[in-house]
Amino acid sequence: MDITVIIAAIAGLAVGVGIGTVIFKAGLKKKGSAIITEAEKEAESIKKDKILQAKEKFLELKSEHEAQIAKREAKMQERHDKLKSRERSASQMLEQNKRKEKDVDRLKQQLERKLEANERKEKDLERMHRQQVEQLEVISGLSGEDAKAQLMEALREEAKTEAAASIANTIEEAKLTANQEAKKIVIQTIQRTATEQAIENAVSVFNIENDDVKGRIIGREGRNIRALEAATGVEIIVDDTPEAIILSCFDPVRREIARLSMHKLVTDGRIHPARIEEVVSKTSKQIEEEIAEIGKRTAIDLGIHGLHPELIRMVGRMKYRSSYGQNLLQHSREVANMCAVMASELGLNPKLAKRAGLLHDIGKVPSEETDLPHAILGMQMAEKYGEKPDVCNAIGAHHDEIEMKSLISPIIQVCDAISGARPGARRQVAESYIQRLKELEDLAMSFRGVEKAYAIHAGRELRVIVGSEKVGDADASQISFDITQKIQNEMTYPGQVKVTVIRETRAVNVAK
Template sequence: MNGTTALLFALTLAVGAGVGFFLRKKLIEGNQADIEKQRLLIIENAIHEAEQIKKEKLLQVKEEIYQSKNEAELEIKNSRKNIENEQRRLERKLDKVHEELNDLKDKETDLTSRERKLTAKEQTVVERENEAKLLIVEQQQKLEKIAGVSCDEAKRLLIESIESEARMDAAKRLTRIENEMKLEADRKGKNILALAIARYAGDYVADKTVSMVPLPNDEMKGRIIGREGRNIRAIEAATGIDIIIDDTPEAVILSGFNPIRREIARQSLLQLISDGRIHPARIEEVVAKVTHDLDVEIKEAGEKATFDVGVHGMHVDLINLIGRLKYRSSYGQNILQHSLEVAFLCGVMAAELGIDVKKAKRAGLLHDIGKAVDHEVEGSHAVIGRDLAKKYGEREDIVYAIGAHHEDQPPQSVLDVLVQSADALSGARPGARKEMLQSYVKRLEDLEKIANAFAGVEKSYAVQAGRDLRIIVNSQQVGDDAATLMSRDIAKAIEEQLTYPGQIRVTVIRETRAVEYAK
């Protein structure tokens, strides 16, 4: 209200000042009476407007006060409602707490009662336990008196008995486990060998110590011999191979143990026959050219072999030696084909055993590398191959596997045994190696002869093409242990006295028969 009055007072002063100014002006310009009338009229109008403004402001203030009062009442009402709701919720919680407190009191009472009962039972159990101990002591004393053995002595005897039984049981289980492991190892080994054989099938190139060169006609024989035999002597001197010209129609025979020289002589002679110019100078020229071409072919054969097997980083001289194996043979089996087959078999078995496949293939490919030079260097091909591989920077385990594949040194790792097994598989497969019938029959006879020389042998049979020697012994003269020793002695005698490809299994059979006749 004070604010409104001040506002009205200020408005009145402003209006009065304006009116005063207006009146002074009118007094100067015109009629004083008119000015007075106008002044009064203006003052009345100003007062009327001021009263009107005052009323409007009072109404506005009253409306605002009324609205604020309504809002305050509504807020108070909502607050009271919330307080009432919260109070009811707290009352419900308080009731629930009282109920839970009553439940806890009931449970506490129950637990106290149970505790008293358990305490009483525990006391009863302790009393009974003491009584049982007294009874046990009494019974123990009675038993010791009856048995004549003290309690400690009885415990010791019982422990010794149990320990002895446990030792016997452990020994039986150990023997059973050992036999099972042997059978499992034998089965697993056979499976791996069979899988390796089944997954690889190689071709064989039969090679001989002689080569036959066809001629267009028999007159060519005279041209090969030349005047006073100068042409044939020039060919033999240039190649180191003997040329046999006999009654064989339209053919000459080249004889020599070195297959590479024999191949050089064969290709040279074919080119000379095709060319028609046969004289010493031309012979030397052709032999030199064929030798160079064959060296290139040997290198390509070695590179192809390493590529087929998947070995890399091999010394170039080793690659050339591998290529030379293409013209070498053993028991009619081409050595390069044999080496490739051994490499693949090693890879298959290594994959089955979970060892390095590339390393196994590398050792298998190089295992017979000594046969490429064994006519030029003294010693077995395994030792020569080992030295060559070491010379050209092969890894130590591969070098050792090469030297151990014919047991020139004892096997020390799985890789050594793999190479041995793959070599035996490749050589022992049917058709892999060829022998003359007489030498084959003689080897079977020698096997049976060696077996029959041992005391207690009744019969012996060389079966499986001489790969398996089965011996039947007299059960009265040879026991089980002696049969085991006999198989080892016969195998050792075969190794010392015979030369054979692959390996020979010696089986000693001992049986006891009980015969009775029902009459």
């Protein structure tokens, strides 16, 4: 019973499932048809919209294309108009060129006619000139070549005389102008430079309070004085001079070391050979330090920077050197200042000139003995310690040992001569002074026609008297020039020498 019910239930369930499936499929099919229909309608609507959009885009592109075409056509029309305008302008220019060519041809024909007329006139003039020359030759009895030679000779002599006079006038004017300018610059330079004059010699005097100190300095059997002389290299003269001891040496540095050492020994009171060596050694170091300090201070005072330490030391040693009685450091400072002023007046570099002026005599304070001239030695030192070529050349050329290669070199030479030639700056030996005057007079007497020669104004002027029957006025000017050239080439002198040639004609008669 139960199984039958179960089977019946299962069968009913199966039938229900089948009927439900059929009904579901039928509904699903109806829904699918509706969806498809709706999709077709929507697709048709979308298609119509796309077609409308495509038509609108096509119309828009078409209008843009037509606008571009119209714009291009307008540009082409504008270019066409410009080309037509240029063609018209070219045509007008061609017509103008044709008219100008015609005018040029006409002018050319006129010029050719004028040239032909001028040639005919020239031929006529040449024919007339030949006829006149032939007539002149017949009248004068001279050929054309002879007359030309005489005329040229006369013109040559006249030109020579006029040229000599013109040259003399030009030289005088140039000398006057140059002398005025040179004197102005030199005077301004000297006035703006003021240094003390210092005359030094080869001895120093050590003052003492009483003569008892002399015995202590001499020592037992002269031991102390011998030790001092050996340590300092200075000759110590102890004589009857009251309250003074003489220190004699050509080296001022050694004299200064000896003077300071003796001052320390006398002040301390302990004077014996061991103490003397100790004091001299300390004093020597002190002097070396002082020399370096003097060099630095000098460079700072003059505004010179970048000097090598060895050059600074040489500048300091100049304080203890003299040149013809003139203190070398003061001389170098003076030359440096004058060089700077003169270089500024001439538009050159004043710092470079001042540097060369300070260093121009460093060859006089070498640490080692040498037989080279001080100018060449100084130049070599400057090159060794990295100075500029212009400075080195100025140092080496300030006494004409080498050729001057820069504008600063003659300034150094001139300022060196000015500093040394000042009255009282240096001592001059009377014999050398007289010898220089005699050489000037002998040099003038060596010229033809010179009768007498006198060196005056301390050798700054030379007056030459020539014979009027042997020397003409033009020759006198030439002799003056030749004498000055010979003095420049053969003699060494400070400043300048003025040469005056005097020629006079005297007519003397005696009434009886």
